[in-house]
Amino acid sequence: MAEFRKLAKDVYVFLQPPLVWYSSAGVIIGEQDVIVVDSLTNAAMTQSLRAEIRRVTDKPIRFLINTHSHADHVYTNHLFPEATVLTTHRGRERTKDSRKVQGKHDALFARLFSDVDFRGGRYTLQDMSISGCLSFYQGEREVRVLELGVGHSESDVVVHLPGEKIVFCGDLFLNGMPPLPGEGHVTQTIASYKAIEALEADIYVAGHGDPGTLADVRAQRTLLESQFQRARECFERGMSYDAALQALAGDDVPLDFQRMIILSSYCEFTGKLPESTDPASQNHLTMLQGIATEAKLLLGRKG
Numbered sequence: 001m002a003e004f005r006k007l008a009k010d011v012y013v014f015l016q017p018p019l020v021w022y023s024s025a026g027v028i029i030g031e032q033d034v035i036v037v038d039s040l041t042n043a044a045m046t047q048s049l050r051a052e053i054r055r056v057t058d059k060p061i062r063f064l065i066n067t068h069s070h071a072d073h074v075y076t077n078h079l080f081p082e083a084t085v086l087t088t089h090r091g092r093e094r095t096k097d098s099r100k101v102q103g104k105h106d107a108l109f110a111r112l113f114s115d116v117d118f119r120g121g122r123y124t125l126q127d128m129s130i131s132g133c134l135s136f137y138q139g140e141r142e143v144r145v146l147e148l149g150v151g152h153s154e155s156d157v158v159v160h161l162p163g164e165k166i167v168f169c170g171d172l173f174l175n176g177m178p179p180l181p182g183e184g185h186v187t188q189t190i191a192s193y194k195a196i197e198a199l200e201a202d203i204y205v206a207g208h209g210d211p212g213t214l215a216d217v218r219a220q221r222t223l224l225e226s227q228f229q230r231a232r233e234c235f236e237r238g239m240s241y242d243a244a245l246q247a248l249a250g251d252d253v254p255l256d257f258q259r260m261i262i263l264s265s266y267c268e269f270t271g272k273l274p275e276s277t278d279p280a281s282q283n284h285l286t287m288l289q290g291i292a293t294e295a296k297l298l299l300g301r302k303g
């Protein structure tokens with residue numbers, strides 16, 4: 001069940017069952033209007049979110065911020081027609097690319113994630129793009145949009161409320177499951193973790209799962225650092241990606257998450273996608289399907 005949870009005065013998070021494709025959305029109510037952080041996967045989820053917003057305010061939704069371009073964070077942008085939608089320049093470019101192959105994505109999602117409802121969802125281009133940093137001011141409140149760079153996605157954005165000490169982290173921070181550096185830049189992902197730790201917030205809203213604390217974010221970063229270090233040791237010993245995967249499999253990180261971390265590590269070490277005989281490593285979406293299954297096991301216990 002979804003939950004609309006108050007985090008501070010006029011700041012809410014729409015929490016969904018803690019699963020892949022069921023992302024969280026932020027709601028920040030100002031004196032004049034409302035800012036929403038991330039749209040959702042399907043029309044029904046979005047209707048629930050909008051109904052919850054209307055329960056607490058009748059102010060217009062003026063801005064919608066996409067933390068990155070993945071479907072579960074942008075797929076219902078068009079269901080906020082009154083809002084100006086913004087994301088990073090890279091995020092907008094990626095959304096544009098995804099939009100061109102919408103039919104292919106529809107078919108893949110239907111085949112690989114047949115239990116997920118994508119109805120009413122599609123890629124819609126953002127109206128504005130930012131590079132770096134942008135601040136909104138809602139009266140006394142500052143809402144800071146920070147672009148941290150490549151990490152989980154093409155360029156991760158977090159939304160920081162310095163006054164309330166809240167950070168909406170997008171999928172840079174996933175609570176209850178390991179980090180997913182999806183773009184082959186683990187060092188930069190670790191740097192982004194450190195950047196959000198430096199904000200010293202009280203509440204870190206995860207892209208999926210319950211909001212966490214600074215300690216939760218730090219623990220995720222430490223886990224990623226240790227996995228990255230182990231991958232590096234394999235690489236420096238001259239081991240292939242497949243050999244590294246085999247050597248490291250079975251420790252405390254579920255296999256498909258680990259695959260993503262080692263694959264990204266090897267991409268970073270070599271500057272290209274490593275060759276592999278492992279079918280899941282060759283196919284990003286097959287790996288994502290595995291991650292979704294593992295996440296269900298990890299998080300389903302809580303949900």
Ligand SMILES: [Zn+2]
Pocket residue numbers: 021023070072073171207208
């Ligand atoms: Zn997500």
